[in-house]
Amino acid sequence: xxxxxxxxxxxxxxxxxxxLLGIVNVCKAGKKKKNCFLCATVTTERPVQVKxxxxxxxxxxxxxxxxQTWELRDLTVVDAKDASKENPxxxxxxxxxxxxxxxxxxxxxxxxxxxxxxxxxxxxKKLEFVNVSSQLLEESVPSGESQSVAxxxxxxxxxxxxxxxxxxxxxxxxxxxxxxxxxxxxxxxEKLFKELQVLDGAxxxxxxxxxxxxxxxxxxxDEALSEVDTIEGKLSSYEEMLQSVRxxxxxxxxxxxxxxxxxxxxxxxxxxxxxxxxxMDLSKGHIRALQEGDLTSPKxxxxxxxxxxxxxxxxxxxxxxxxxxxxxVTQQQLLFAELRDTFARRLTNHLNNVFVHQGHDQSSTLxxxxxxxxxPKHSPLHRDLLRYAKxxxxxxxxxxxKYEGLSRTYVDYMxxxxxxxxxxxxxxxxxxMAGTSKEAKGKFATLxxxxxxxxxxxxxxxxxxxxxxxxxxxxxxxxxxxxNSRRSQSSSLLDMGNMSASxxxxxxxxxxxxxxxxxxxxxxxxxxxxxxxISKFFKLQQHQAVMPPLAQPETEEFxxxxxxxxxxxxxxxxxxxxxxxxxxQMMNKIFQSIEPELNSLIALGDKIDSFHSxxxxxxxxxxxxxxxxxxxxxxxxxxxxxxLVTVKRNFDKCISSQIRQMEEVKISKKSKVxxxxxxxxxxxxxxxxxxxxxxxERRGDLDKAYVKLIKAVFMNVEKVxxxxxxxxxxxxxxxxxxxxxxxxxxxxxxxxxxxxxxAKHKYTDHLQSYVINSLGQPLEKLNHFFEGVEAxxxxxxREEEVSYQLAFNKQELRKVIKEYPGKxxxxxxxxxxKKVDKHLCEEESLLQVVWHSMQDEFIRQYKHFEGLIGRxxxxxxxxxxxxxxxxxxxxxxIAQSH
Numbered sequence: 001x002x003x004x005x006x007x008x009x010x011x012x013x014x015x016x017x018x019x020l021l022g023i024v025n026v027c028k029a030g031k032k033k034k035n036c037f038l039c040a041t042v043t044t045e046r047p048v049q050v051k052x053x054x055x056x057x058x059x060x061x062x063x064x065x066x067x068q069t070w071e072l073r074d075l076t077v078v079d080a081k082d083a084s085k086e087n088p089x090x091x092x093x094x095x096x097x098x099x100x101x102x103x104x105x106x107x108x109x110x111x112x113x114x115x116x117x118x119x120x121x122x123x124x125k126k127l128e129f130v131n132v133s134s135q136l137l138e139e140s141v142p143s144g145e146s147q148s149v150a151x152x153x154x155x156x157x158x159x160x161x162x163x164x165x166x167x168x169x170x171x172x173x174x175x176x177x178x179x180x181x182x183x184x185x186x187x188x189x190e191k192l193f194k195e196l197q198v199l200d201g202a203x204x205x206x207x208x209x210x211x212x213x214x215x216x217x218x219x220x221x222d223e224a225l226s227e228v229d230t231i232e233g234k235l236s237s238y239e240e241m242l243q244s245v246r247x248x249x250x251x252x253x254x255x256x257x258x259x260x261x262x263x264x265x266x267x268x269x270x271x272x273x274x275x276x277x278x279x280m281d282l283s284k285g286h287i288r289a290l291q292e293g294d295l296t297s298p299k300x301x302x303x304x305x306x307x308x309x310x311x312x313x314x315x316x317x318x319x320x321x322x323x324x325x326x327x328x329v330t331q332q333q334l335l336f337a338e339l340r341d342t343f344a345r346r347l348t349n350h351l352n353n354v355f356v357h358q359g360h361d362q363s364s365t366l367x368x369x370x371x372x373x374x375x376p377k378h379s380p381l382h383r384d385l386l387r388y389a390k391x392x393x394x395x396x397x398x399x400x401x402k403y404e405g406l407s408r409t410y411v412d413y414m415x416x417x418x419x420x421x422x423x424x425x426x427x428x429x430x431x432x433m434a435g436t437s438k439e440a441k442g443k444f445a446t447l448x449x450x451x452x453x454x455x456x457x458x459x460x461x462x463x464x465x466x467x468x469x470x471x472x473x474x475x476x477x478x479x480x481x482x483x484n485s486r487r488s489q490s491s492s493l494l495d496m497g498n499m500s501a502s503x504x505x506x507x508x509x510x511x512x513x514x515x516x517x518x519x520x521x522x523x524x525x526x527x528x529x530x531x532x533x534i535s536k537f538f539k540l541q542q543h544q545a546v547m548p549p550l551a552q553p554e555t556e557e558f559x560x561x562x563x564x565x566x567x568x569x570x571x572x573x574x575x576x577x578x579x580x581x582x583x584x585q586m587m588n589k590i591f592q593s594i595e596p597e598l599n600s601l602i603a604l605g606d607k608i609d610s611f612h613s614x615x616x617x618x619x620x621x622x623x624x625x626x627x628x629x630x631x632x633x634x635x636x637x638x639x640x641x642x643x644l645v646t647v648k649r650n651f652d653k654c655i656s657s658q659i660r661q662m663e664e665v666k667i668s669k670k671s672k673v674x675x676x677x678x679x680x681x682x683x684x685x686x687x688x689x690x691x692x693x694x695x696x697e698r699r700g701d702l703d704k705a706y707v708k709l710i711k712a713v714f715m716n717v718e719k720v721x722x723x724x725x726x727x728x729x730x731x732x733x734x735x736x737x738x739x740x741x742x743x744x745x746x747x748x749x750x751x752x753x754x755x756x757x758x759a760k761h762k763y764t765d766h767l768q769s770y771v772i773n774s775l776g777q778p779l780e781k782l783n784h785f786f787e788g789v790e791a792x793x794x795x796x797x798r799e800e801e802v803s804y805q806l807a808f809n810k811q812e813l814r815k816v817i818k819e820y821p822g823k824x825x826x827x828x829x830x831x832x833x834k835k836v837d838k839h840l841c842e843e844e845s846l847l848q849v850v851w852h853s854m855q856d857e858f859i860r861q862y863k864h865f866e867g868l869i870g871r872x873x874x875x876x877x878x879x880x881x882x883x884x885x886x887x888x889x890x891x892x893x894i895a896q897s898h
Contacts, residue, residue, distance in 0.1 A: 001025075008039065008055060012066055017044045018051075022114030025103040029089055036067065038100065040114050042122065050118050052092070070094050073123055078112055079130040109136055272320070279317040280332050282339070286310050290343040295350045301387050304343070308394040311339055315398075344399040347391055351406055354385065355413045373432060373515065375425050375522045382533040393539040407538060411589045414530075419593045426597040429519050430604055433512055509688075512605060513615040519601065520623050520640075527591060527636040534586055540579040580633070587635035598643045602650065610654040611685075614692045614702075617651050620644045621698040648701065655705045658685070659712040667720055673727040674841030676720060679736050682713050683743045690747055703751040710755045713740065730770035731839045735846060737763040771853045774832060775861065779825070783861075785816045786868055793872075802872040810876050813869070822882035826890045829858075833894050848895065855891040859884060 001023070009020045022040035027033040036056040043049045050072035055064050070092075077093035088102040090112065102108035112129070116137050119127050129137060178188050286307035293307065294300025315336045323329050358381045396403045534540065605612040624644050627637040662678045686706070693702045717740075721732035737759045744756035789808055793799055802808050833851065840846055862884060869878055882890075 004037070008037070008064060012053075012055060012064060013039075013041055018042065019044060021118065022111050024107045024111035026100040029099040029101040033101075035103075037064075038111065040072075040111065040118060042118065048122050050122050052115075072115070072118060073125060075115075075127060077128045077130060078115060078132065080108070080112060080132045083131045083133045112136065272323075275320075276323070276326075276329065280314050280329065282307075282310060282314055282336070287339065290339045295347065295388075298387065301391070304347075305390045305394075308343060308391060311336060311343070312394055312398060315340065340398055344395060344402050347388075347395060348399075348402045348406055351385075351388060351392075352409055355410050358384070358413075373425070373428050373518050373522070375526050376421055378526075378533075379529065382529065382537075385537055386533070389537050389539065392537055396539055403538075407586065411586050415590045415592065418590055422591070422593050422597055425522065426519075426601055429515060429601060433515050433601070433605060434608065509609065509611065509615065512608070512612055513619070513692075516601075516605065516612075516616055517619055519598075520619055523594060523598075524623060524627070524636060527587070527594075527639075528630070528634075530590065531583060531587055531635060534583055538583075538586075540583050584633070584635050584638070591635065591639070595639050595642060598639075599646055602643065602647055606650045606654075610650070610657065611688060613647060613651040613654050614689055616647045617644075617698060617701065618692055618696045620647045621696065625697045651701065651705070655708055658682075658709060662712045662716040665716060665720065667723055668726075672839065672841065673720065673724050673732050674735065675739050676717060676732075676736055678716065679713060679739055682709055683739070685709070686743065686747050686749065690749070706749060706752055707755075710740075710752055714755070714758070727839055728770060728773075730766040730773065733766040734763055734770060734850075735841060737766070738846060767850065767853060771850065771857045774836065775854055775857050779820055779828075779861070781816050782820055782865065785813065786865055789868055789872055799871045800874060803876070808872075810873055810878060813873060813876075813878055817878065817881060820881060822886050822890075825882055825887075826894070829890050830894050830897075851891065851895055855888070858887060858891075862887065 005020060005023055008023070013020050018041045020039055020041050024038050025035060026038050027035050034056075036054055039053045039055055041051050041053055052070045052072060052075070053066055054068040056067045057063075058065050074094050075092060077091070079091040079093070081087045081089045081091070086105040088105050088108050090100055090102065090108050092098045092100065102111070112132060113136055116127075116129065116132075119125060175188075178191060285303075289300075289303040289307035290311060293304040295304060315333075319329065392403070392406070395406070602616055605616060620640060620643060624637065624640045627634060627640055631637060658678070658681070665676070665678065667673060689702055689705075693699055696702075717733065717736045721729040721736075724732050741756060741759040741763055744752050744759065749756075785808070789802055792802055792805060792808065797805070803810055803813075832854070836850055836854075840850065862880065866880065869876075
């Protein structure tokens with residue numbers, strides 16, 4: 001088997017760069033036995049490929065050839081058939097199952113072991129070995145025959161090397177020297193053994209001949225060793241000499257290290273001292289300024305500001321660990337705390353005196369502004385106090401309690417001052433406003449100065465505002481009657497407490513508008529200037545949570561927008577406002593009288609004339625819009641917004657009052673109706689509102705009021721028309737809707753376009769209805785006759801056969817026609833003109849329009865009658881007693897005669 005293995009290696013696998021590692025002689029199981037060899041090979045090049053090759057002897061010659069090759073990685077199962085008994089059969093599962101019968105069980109086991117080792121070494125894939133004993137798959141290599149057959153274990157696989165070309169030449173030349181090298185291998189091996197023994201003997205003789213040289217070499221080595229001992233002795237003496245030098249150098253090095261540590265410590269100590277001196281030393285000038293500096297002069301204030309900033313910097317210096325243990329540092333901190341408290345006390349006392357002094361000075365100048373409708377300016381006070389703004393910031397950072405105390409003191413004194421100024425200011429405004437009517441002058445000529453009296457007046461005005469009957473224009477007139485009776489009714493209304501419209505003309509309302517605008521124009525810069533001063537003086541621009549100085553509840557409309565955080569306090573208060581809210585709280589406290597005074601003024605204006613609410617709505621809307629553009633969350637914006645709600649409520653009450661008066665209207669049974677007073681009142685309201693709301697911000701409020709009013713006007717016009725006994729319903733509807741249409745067309749109110757078209761439609765419909773109903777009377781019998789003719793035709797009688805009806809024959813027609821000669825027709829038309837003239841009012845001038853419409857309708861009826869005569873009485877020659885031309889002359893002459 002070994003010879004076959006070498007022959008296969010040489011002839012088949014070496015040319016393909018492969019090494020043969022395992023071989024087994026097999027034949028296919030169950031068939032005619034044709035022997036072949038299964039060989040396990042690996043390639044010599046990397047990466048190594050492991051293959052199973054089937055080799056078969058050629059039929060034509062004495063050589064072997066490769067018949068089939070499988071990759072070992074394609075092998076999935078090795079089945080040895082029986083692990084306990086000797087069985088030469090085994091199966092290899094590649095793409096299909098190959099069944100083999102080995103020449104012996106030992107060869108089969110050797111080949112399977114080789115397959116297992118190759119898989120473990122090169123592939124390490126999950127290969128299933130079935131019916132194979134565990135001893136066969138151990139790492140150790142089987143001995144004896146199996147080793148020679150399988151080609152050895154893994155070490156043998158690695159030790160195997162091919163012969164080089166030189167080695168092959170030497171072996172060939174040696175074998176050529178011995179003729180029987182191939183035929184008699186044992187003789188050749190014996191010859192080689194004898195030659196090897198000869199070579200060994202020669203080597204031993206050569207070694208024995210060189211003994212003398214070895215002795216000489218040993219002698220030289222002994223001499224060298226003695227020299228080495230001498231040198232080592234000298235080195236030892238040298239080392240002893242240097243030991244003292246080493247000790248001295250160590251001492252010098254230790255001394256240098258201690259000197260370096262001392263220098264380092266001295267440097268650090270110097271740095272600490274310089275740090276403390278630089279950052280915790282306050283100059284004598286600063287100390288003098290803090291203790292006795294002048295807080296009245298600009299130079300003294302500047303010196304105090306510089307000293308306070310330097311003190312704050314010294315107190316806030318970040319001390320390093322251990323500094324607090326130094327007595328000098330502790331003493332310096334105590335000095336800083338004493339200077340801080342002293343200066344804070346001096347500053348607080350001085351500013352308290354300034355607040356009190358300025359408050360008294362300002363109150364003494366109030367009399368200068370009582371004659372004019374102006375508010376005192378506080379810019380000099382603000383300018384003087386702003387010099388202390390940096391000191392207030394220092395106080396805020398160092399003494400929160402004193403800072404908050406100063407804030408409360410300022411708010412307290414300024415609230416009193418502003419309260420007096422604002423009350424006096426509004427008293428003047430009320431006097432000037434009440435002077436716009438005689439009744440108001442008599443009622444409000446002298447207003448009380450005491451706060452309680454003003455409060456009572458404000459409450460009475462608020463209470464009475466709900467009972468106001470609205471504008472004193474013609475909308476207030478509650479009855480519908482003739483001009484003389486309407487005047488007497490208006491006089492009776494004045495006795496009920498409402499002022500006459502004649503007393504409040506355009507000039508009075510314009511004067512009121514200017515007064516109200518002056519009030520708002522004075523309040524707005526006052527509030528903005530004070531809020532700006534508070535922010536700058538108390539340093540409240542930043543949005544950080546602080547303790548508010550005023551312990552007062554927030555008002556309903558006060559809505560803080562800045563976030564707040566919870567801070568532990570001595571009184572366990574957990575809700576703190578932001579600095580922005582603090583400004584608004586201070587403003588609410590200082591100007592707490594503005595909103596009630598404005599509401600009182602608004603109530604007075606509304607009581608004098610409810611149409612004043614239109615002026616106030618426009619002005620308040622404009623000022624609210626301006627304030628919101630500056631700061632939507634400011635005190636001014638919030639306060640004016642609250643007052644605007646009151647003004648809007650009064651405006652809505654004014655509109656509701658007009659509507660209620662329309663609904664309560666009563667008509668006279670003795671006089672004709674004419675143009676209803678609330679229709680004229682709506683016209684006056686619309687003209688005034690369009691003038692006031694030109695370019696206004698709240699146009700939408702007016703448009704909504706228009707819609708409510710016009711709907712009420714429409715509904716109540718129809719109500720009055722239905723209840724009218726003296727004037728026909730169509731006349732009331734026609735005249736009033738014509739007036740409404742004319743008013744809306746002239747004013748061009750876009751939101752009432754639909755109502756304008758509706759008014760025109762109603763006017764046209766009722767004009768036509770009145771004309772038709774009125775014209776039925778002059779030719780009454782003729783109308784009845786032809787209505788009967790049309791009824792017969794409607795029943796199915798042919799038109800040309802109507803004349804054969806007894807009641808509608810030609811004689812009856814002639815009899816009816818004779819009753820209406822031209823003279824009688826003219827007389828009837830003249831009576832009709834007089835009747836129409838009595839129905840219509842002079843203010844609207846619709847008589848000629850109605851008369852012309854009657855003329856057209858009369859001509860239409862005439863042509864209709866002639867058509868019926870021509871169709872129902874053909875060839876009879878019957879005609880009317882008058883012609884169309886006669887009718888035109890009748891209408892013209894009657895109109896001219898009247």
